[in-house]
Amino acid sequence: MFSSLPLLPADPILGLSVAYQQDTNPAKVDLGVGIYKNDAGETPVMAAVAAAEALRLRQENSKAYTHPAGYPGANAAVTRLAFGNNHPAADAGRIRTIQTPGGCGALRVAAELIQRARPSATIWVSTPTWANHIPLLGNAGLQLREYPYYDYQSHSIDFPAMLDALRKIPAGDLVLLHAACHNPSGADLSREQWQQVADVALERGFIPFIDMAYQGFGEGLEADSYGPRLLAERLPEVILAVSFSKNFGLYRERAGALSVVFRDSSEADAGLSQLLSVTRALYSMPPAHGSAIIDIILHSDELTRQWQEELDTMRNRISGLRQNLVTSLNAIQQQVDFSFIARERGMFSFLGLNRDQVLQLRRDYSIYMTDNSRISIAGLRNDKLDYVAQAIKSILA
């Protein structure tokens, strides 16, 4: 039976990690994988998470199933985290939230819901977008198309081209937007641009489908959810897929949430029943541990404060590294102005190097990044900035 299955190539990012691990050069730098690291190159459990886990260990007295929508209590808390307190769509009973296995689970469940509601719908994704969006959404049977987003020449969003493309999208299609910290470009919509996207969505009748994987990593928890909050205020229907992998550091626990904003509360009830029937057939129930931790943190003022402080530290480290990398690069060469790196947000930026230059950095300097020159900023360390800058200077020459 299985002899018909060919061997598939390794995932490029995971392949890069293996190559990095096998590299014996002590100067090596991993700018590949999108995991937050501190200045010691580690990804420790956040202290607020460890404290919540200790509490949970003492309190949990059963491993019986939780609810199909996830750990009780957490859904209301994560809805508030995403949409803020007293969001009009929440107050009107139009939002339904379920916990999902990570942001990936949320994206896939949303795609299955769309497939049930409108199998002919196309999902429009930004050029470029996170590579895994394509199989996650496409494998649910939906058609994907692209709208222009990042301009590699100017290192910024080509917003006129984006708007132009959005204005041609048929009613009933979906547009995938990144709430903040666009992966892979780091180029985010401004508030004015979000407003214009909302205007066009209203005008055209397309449905925003927002991926929020980095809330708190860009400008802060409130600012990074400006887009979803605005669109949920101004539009009848919005889909929001949330990941807690980065902002709670819960990567392996697979913690995420899917919130859908419906036209009214009776459509919301029907929609929730459909969501639960989708998940029942896919994995029955989401994992409970990560959501329980989030629930404990968000229901404790003290742990929430501690978690937010840790999140602020992570965000400040990333923006500090961005600034320091620009300073180091621009101080030693004039060929390329790298100041765009400090204007971008979140984990990633494109350096704008070609594939040969990327391979040269890997071969000659043991500096690892994806072939399209996307770097994961948190993989940098302040004591390696000069080494990385010198290496980039040498391959530009």
Ligand code: PMP
């Ligand atoms: N969306 C984007 C843009 C991401 O970068 C990620 C994680 N790399 C995810 C969603 C999903 O993350 P997870 O399933 O690990 O929560």
